[in-house]
Amino acid sequence: MKTRSLALVAIILISVLSASAQKKAEKYGNTFNIGLGLGYSGYYGNSSPVIHADFEFDLARYFTLAPFLNYSTYRNYSYWGNPSNPYKNYYYRETIVPVGVKGTYYFDNLLDAGRKWDFYGAGSLGFVFRKTTWENGYYGQTVVRRATGQMYLDLHVGTEYHISRKTGLFLDLSTGVSTIGLAFHL
Numbered sequence: 001m002k003t004r005s006l007a008l009v010a011i012i013l014i015s016v017l018s019a020s021a022q023k024k025a026e027k028y029g030n031t032f033n034i035g036l037g038l039g040y041s042g043y044y045g046n047s048s049p050v051i052h053a054d055f056e057f058d059l060a061r062y063f064t065l066a067p068f069l070n071y072s073t074y075r076n077y078s079y080w081g082n083p084s085n086p087y088k089n090y091y092y093r094e095t096i097v098p099v100g101v102k103g104t105y106y107f108d109n110l111l112d113a114g115r116k117w118d119f120y121g122a123g124s125l126g127f128v129f130r131k132t133t134w135e136n137g138y139y140g141q142t143v144v145r146r147a148t149g150q151m152y153l154d155l156h157v158g159t160e161y162h163i164s165r166k167t168g169l170f171l172d173l174s175t176g177v178s179t180i181g182l183a184f185h186l
Helices: 001-024
Strands: 031-039 048-060 063-080 085-106 117-134 150-162 167-174 177-185
Touching: 031 085, 031 167, 048 085, 048 150, 048 177, 117 167
Parallel strands: none
Antiparallel strands: 031 048, 031 177, 048 063, 063 085, 085 117, 117 150, 150 167, 167 177
C-alpha cells in the first residue's frame, strides 16, 4: 500500500512538473506581427483601411511590449465656394500614422488554452501623426478638426491561432484600430 501511494504521488508530481514546464516553455515575444484592418474613432474621423506592424519582445512572464506603427490614408470632401471660386465638393486626403508601444498580457495560463491558441488583453499608447493635403483650386479653410501629434490610446482583446511553430494568424479587436494578420515567431 505504501509503495502504491508513493508511486501515485510520484506520478502526480511528475505530471504537475511536466505541465508546469510546458507552460513555462511558451514564449510570446520575439514575434513580428503584420496585419490589415479598419481604423475608426476620433483618430481617423472616418473608417479607413489600416496597415499595422509591431515587434513583440518578452518583458515578464505572460507579458510583452511591442513598438508599433500603423498607416492609414483616406479621402474626404468639403463643400466650399465663394464669388471667385465655384461652389463644389473639394477633396482632401488625410494620412494618419499612429506610433507607440503596445503592452500585452496573455491569459493562456488562466484560460488553460492549448498550445495552438493564445488569448490576450492589451493597451497601446503613443502619438498620432497626421498630414492633410487639399485639392488644387481649393482656397477655403484648410484646417481639419483634429491636430497632429495628439496622444494615441487604444485598448485591445485578441487571439492568435498557431498554424505552425513559426507562424500564426491573429485577430485583434480594439477601440481604435482592429486588425487581422500574420504573426511570425522568430
